[in-house]
Amino acid sequence: MSAYKRVQAIIIIIIIITTTITITITITIIIKQWATFARxxxxxxxxxxxxxxxxxxxxxxxxxxxxxxxxxxxxxxxxxxxxxxxxxxxxxxxxxxxxxxxxxxxxxxxxxxxxxxxxxxxxxxxxxxxxxxxxxxxxxxxxxxxxxxxxxxxxxxxxxxxxxxxxxxxxxxVPIRLDTYSEEDVQQYPKVADWPKDYILR
CATH class of the missing domain: 3.90.1180.10 (Ribosomal protein L13)
Incomplete structure (x- = not known):
């Protein structure tokens, strides 16, 4: 293959690649524009x-x-x-x-x-x-x-x-009501303080 034909093949490949990139960019811009103006x-x-x-x-x-x-x-x-x-x-x-x-x-x-x-x-x-x-x-x-x-x-x-x-x-x-919490959620909630051992709950 002569040097002239190699250069010609490289030029054709470059043209194809740049055309593909241009089409892709153009399609992307069009889609962005559609998305912007769409309801x-x-x-x-x-x-x-x-x-x-x-x-x-x-x-x-x-x-x-x-x-x-x-x-x-x-x-x-x-x-x-x-x-x-x-x-x-x-x-x-x-x-x-x-x-x-x-x-x-x-x-x-x-x-x-x-x-x-x-x-x-x-x-x-x-x-x-x-x-x-x-x-x-x-x-x-x-x-x-x-x-x-x-x-x-x-x-x-x-x-x-x-x-x-x-x-x-x-x-x-949106606040959550206390009766909507599951028993597991109540048990996993961290305790800040605990009742004293001699305290009687009524």
């Missing part, structure tokens, strides 16, 4: 969570603030499914003190509803209002809120559950 479905468990702290996290995902391509004029937010909204927890005595105002637009059409009354009527409404009021009031808010799906319990339609691919972390750890 991802997220799930959020509202059990024992403050709806106003939860609203901060949910709004970021609904508006797409967590994405690198975010712009206020670009509609790039994701879908959010909130479950167990019946089990939300308001801090202190907010259930008795927080009041929701509504006006029909007619004379004498003003109503004031306490948070616990509204929650009894519709277990999803307190969470919905928390997210709605946390979002900036512009013309896109109504369309953005259509991507929020709230369910009072964990019964979510199958066609929605099939789409979910991510979970939003809860801002607060």
């Amino acid at each position: 991802v479905w997220h799930i959020y468990d509202a059990t024992w969570q403050n709806p106003f702290d939860s609203a901060k996290k949910i709004c970021k995902v609904l508006m797409g603030v967590n994405k690198p391509v975010y712009h206020p004029l670009v509609d790039c937010g994701d879908q959010v499914v909130v479950i167990n909204s019946r089990d939300i927890a308001l801090p202190g005595d907010e259930w008795k003190k927080r009041v929701y105002f509504h006006h029909t637009g007619y004379h004498g059409g003003a109503t004031w509803t306490l948070a616990w009354e509204l929650h009894e009527k519709d277990p999803t409404m307190v969470m919905w209002k928390a997210v709605y009021h946390h979002m900036k009031g512009n013309l896109k808010r109504r369309h953005t809120m259509q991507r929020l799906h709230i369910y009072p319990d964990s019964n979510v339609p199958k066609e929605i559950m099939e789409n979910i691919s991510n979970q939003i972390r809860q801002p607060r750890r």
